[in-house]
Amino acid sequence: MFGYVTPCKMELKIKDYEKFKAYYCGLCRSIKSSYGQLPRLTLNYDMTFLAILLDSLSEDKYNFTKFSCAVHPLKKRLMIHNNMALDYAAFCNTTLAYYKLMDDVYDNKTMKSKVFSLFLKNYLSKSKIEYTEVINYTKEKLSLLSTLEATPVNLSIDELSHVFADLTGFIVSFYYKDAPFKENLYWLGYNLGKWIYIIDAYDDLEKDIKSDSFNAINSLFNLEKLDFKSFSKIIKPRINYILTTCAEQCLKNLNSLPLIKNEDILYNILELGLMEKMNRVFNESDNIDNLKGVEYKDDRSI
Amino acid sequence: MIDPYEVLGVRKGTSKEDIKKAYREQAKKYHPDQYGDNPLKDLAEEKMQELNEAYDYLMKNSSSSSSSSSSSSYGSSTDYNSSNNYGSSSNSDYTNKDIYQSIRMDLNSGNLASAEQKLGSMNTKTAEWNYLMGMVHLKKSWHDSAYNFISKACSLEPTNIEYRRSFNELSTRNTNYRDNYYGRRNRDSDMGNMCLNLWCADSICECLGGDLISCC
Numbered sequence: 166m167f168g169y170v171t172p173c174k175m176e177l178k179i180k181d182y183e184k185f186k187a188y189y190c191g192l193c194r195s196i197k198s199s200y201g202q203l204p205r206l207t208l209n210y211d212m213t214f215l216a217i218l219l220d221s222l223s224e225d226k227y228n229f230t231k232f233s234c235a236v237h238p239l240k241k242r243l244m245i246h247n248n249m250a251l252d253y254a255a256f257c258n259t260t261l262a263y264y265k266l267m268d269d270v271y272d273n274k275t276m277k278s279k280v281f282s283l284f285l286k287n288y289l290s291k292s293k294i295e296y297t298e299v300i301n302y303t304k305e306k307l308s309l310l311s312t313l314e315a316t317p318v319n320l321s322i323d324e325l326s327h328v329f330a331d332l333t334g335f336i337v338s339f340y341y342k343d344a345p346f347k348e349n350l351y352w353l354g355y356n357l358g359k360w361i362y363i364i365d366a367y368d369d370l371e372k373d374i375k376s377d378s379f380n381a382i383n384s385l386f387n388l389e390k391l392d393f394k395s396f397s398k399i400i401k402p403r404i405n406y407i408l409t410t411c412a413e414q415c416l417k418n419l420n421s422l423p424l425i426k427n428e429d430i431l432y433n434i435l436e437l438g439l440m441e442k443m444n445r446v447f448n449e450s451d452n453i454d455n456l457k458g459v460e461y462k463d464d465r466s467i
Numbered sequence: 468m469i470d471p472y473e474v475l476g477v478r479k480g481t482s483k484e485d486i487k488k489a490y491r492e493q494a495k496k497y498h499p500d501q502y503g504d505n506p507l508k509d510l511a512e513e514k515m516q517e518l519n520e521a522y523d524y525l526m527k528n529s530s531s532s533s534s535s536s537s538s539s540s541y542g543s544s545t546d547y548n549s550s551n552n553y554g555s556s557s558n559s560d561y562t563n564k565d566i567y568q569s570i571r572m573d574l575n576s577g578n579l580a581s582a583e584q585k586l587g588s589m590n591t592k593t594a595e596w597n598y599l600m601g602m603v604h605l606k607k608s609w610h611d612s613a614y615n616f617i618s619k620a621c622s623l624e625p626t627n628i629e630y631r632r633s634f635n636e637l638s639t640r641n642t643n644y645r646d647n648y649y650g651r652r653n654r655d656s657d658m659g660n661m662c663l664n665l666w667c668a669d670s671i672c673e674c675l676g677g678d679l680i681s682c683c
Contacts, residue, residue: 173648323609330608356608403611406641410610413644440648 167209167261169364170357172430173437181430183243187229188220188251189213190244194232195255200288207262211361214434216254218353219340221427223250253340256292260300261336263289264307299339306332317384322407325381326362333358346422353418360411360439367404368446370397405447412439471521483526490522494625515625563591570599579606594623598630613637 172185192213196205228247233240245251263286292300310328317325337354338347366381371393373380382404387396416435424431472479475489497514566585573582583603589596601616614637620630665680672679 321609321612323604323612327609352608359608406614407611409641409644410637411608413640414608414610416644436644436647440645444648 167211167361169361169368169439169442170211170214170434171438171442172433173441176437177433178429181433184227184427185213185217185430187227187243187245188217190232190234190242191246191248191251192216192254192258194244194246195248195251196258199252199255200259200291204259204262204288207258209258212254212258212261215257215337216248216251217427217430217434218337219253220248220250221424221431222341222344222346222422224425225249227426250340253296256296257299257336259289259292260303264303268307268311299336302335303332306335314379314381317381320385322363322381322385325385326359329362330355330359333361349418349421353415353422356411356414356418360408360415363404363411364408364442364446367408401447405443408443412443415439471524474517474521475525486522486525490518493518512625519626563589563593563595567595567599574599574602574606577606579603594620594627594630597623598633601633 172181174182177185189208189210193205193208196208225248228245229243230246231241232244234242289300306328313320313325313328334351334353334355337357338351341347341350344350362381366383370380370382374383374387374393374396382400383396386400386403391399412435416432419431419435472481475486475493477486477489481489494515497511497518566589570582570585573579573585582599586596586600586603597616598620601613601620604610604613604616607613617630617634617637621627621634624630669679
């Protein structure tokens with residue numbers, strides 16, 4: 166479900182690109198130092214965005230260090246460390262990954278997810294006490310989501326996606342829970358969460374219809390059990406409308422935040438990065454786009 | 468003055484039921500929503516307004532006299548126009564007016580829960596009900612249902628400017644947002660474009676006897 170919130174690399178300045186990577190590496194390192202080696206495997210870009218967003222509102226100076234990465238041993242890289250926002254993002258990363266896995270354990274009962282989740286549970290117990298509220302909230306909301314997904318009768322897409330959207334809003338705004346801009350953070354998170362939930366469902370639509378597994382969009386809208394080709398043609402404009410509105414609302418809320426740094430990266434992600442992802446998801450088959458299309462070839466933007 | 472019977476395509480003295488049927492058929496044909504950005508949309512909107520006026524007029528008057536179109540001056544009846552701005556001018560509307568007003572106040576002060584609860588307790592679902600429900604959902608970021616409610620309000624009362632404006636705003640926001648992305652793509656050709664524009668300007672100047680760039 167993760168990894169959709171990334172910058173539009175082609176429009177990023179080199180310095181911002183390096184900064185983004187430094188946050189990414191910093192997040193990876195922070196997960197390792199507070200939770201251990203294994204949770205590092207759950208590292209994702211969405212949480213990098215969370216760290217960048219939360220850090221942009223604090224007055225702390227950047228703390229760059231050079232280091233060499235175990236995965237890419239030859240090159241020296243920059244990373245940001247000793248950063249509260251990064252630590253919080255690392256915590257959220259691990260928590261979400263754990264409960265998402267627990268979900269999979271119930272869903273398909275594969276050995277892999279079972280073993281993995283057992284390990285993660287151990288790691289999670291190391292997290293800070295002041296974050297317990299987040300753990301409980303995540304647990305409650307994700308289990309609610311899986312009950313709703315099990316019997317999606319008479320639900321609208323807004324009702325179903327509300328659960329995940331609300332959770333995201335909570336996680337994003339919890340870090341600054343006493344600040345005056347908390348509301349803006351919540352709504353930014355809310356819309357981003359909804360965007361992630363729906364774009365993920367649409368992205369998996371073809372695969373899920375083929376394998377007959379649960380898909381939010383399929384079970385809510387495809388009442389006549391059409392095949393992917395004809396169904397996606399009908400539903401595409403509607404999904405496109407919802408996603409664009411969510412993204413637009415994210416940007417609107419970002420505009421009212423008192424950003425101190427990282428402005429260019431954040432605007433790049435919410436203005437262009439999200440659009441780029443939508444473009445990719447909607448025009449999977451015909452994406453020979455000048456410049457912007459270059460990076461789709463290997464399906465990863467960074 | 469247009470004959471309302473002609474607008475709806477029915478004969479004089481047709482029963483109310485048939486008028487309703489004819490109206491529905493015509494409204495389906497001309498509803499502006501289906502035209503998207505098509506230039507025909509304005510035309511359709513105009514036609515739709517004519518249809519609505521004719522329909523309202525006939526509904527009010529067809530029972531009283533069958534030869535109404537000859538005497539009374541429909542079209543210029545101002546009382547009709549003013550009543551149309553508020554709901555569908557039925558009786559229940561007057562009793563609901565106060566509730567709608569308080570819901571609007573709730574919306575302005577951000578008290579969504581109260582607004583939603585009041586709307587939920589109402590039985591008659593008029594255009595205004597749909598519109599206000601849409602506004603509540605818009606504030607909750609329930610974009611899909613907000614869109615549905617507001618477009619329902621527009622189709623129930625196509626002449627209402629407030630509903631139509633909100634509806635149009637929904638798509639304008641998205642277009643503006645998308646343009647951020649698509650606009651950037653064409654920027655690479657800007658330099659070439661500028662040269663071309665200069666050359667054009669120069670040519671035009673020379674045609675008129677002046678000269679913008681003296682060397683060519």
